[in-house]
Amino acid sequence: MTKGFLTVALLLLSNVFMTLAWYGHLELKKITWLQGLGLAGVILMSWGLAFFEYIFQVPANRLGFKDNGGPFSLFQLKIIQEAISLIVFMFFAVYVFKSDKLAWNYLVGFGFIVLAVFFIFKKN
Template sequence: MQTILLLSLSNIFMTTAWYWHLKGGMNKPLFGVILISWGIAFVEYCFAVPANRIGFAAGWSAGQLKVAQEAIALLVFGVFMVAVLGEPLHWRHIAAFACIMAAVGFLFVGR
């Protein structure tokens, strides 16, 4: 559970680092946006690295950690896309999420 919580926090920061500037920041100088994003991404690493170490120590494989991270990233991005960027959620987004969740299921079968 600790791994999932830390991966979720890291993805919130990473999604923000990558996409915050698309809403109202397009007129800001690119170099400044990059520096701000690097600062936000540093916080993301402070959650992601421990999440992966804790998960690996608990018996998760690297593949399981990665696919879980991707599933969380897609969920976090979906919320960010709708709540922050104001983009609509389509059936394609839900289908893509279902495919990622199927990948998670495949890697955790028999664990």
């Protein structure tokens, strides 16, 4: 199960960089020296962060894919990534960016994602 754990850990790291690349630029107004950064600068900064996302994401999928000796199918890898993505996003939105509160309807929606994980991993 080491490959499975390593796959999840790498996807977690990947999603931290993905969240920063996709949504971090929305928080630039809080950083004085980055406030004047234009759209081109924001895009380049996001690409730079996305580079690190892929440094973790590509090995995670290669390591975790069952045809490469890993424990997961393509569908399982995707649903794991989506669940991790939402968890990381929730953490950043509530505790890092402090832009939102965790409301009951968000928790219900995340619960449905957890159910999706359950059904994707359910044996036929």
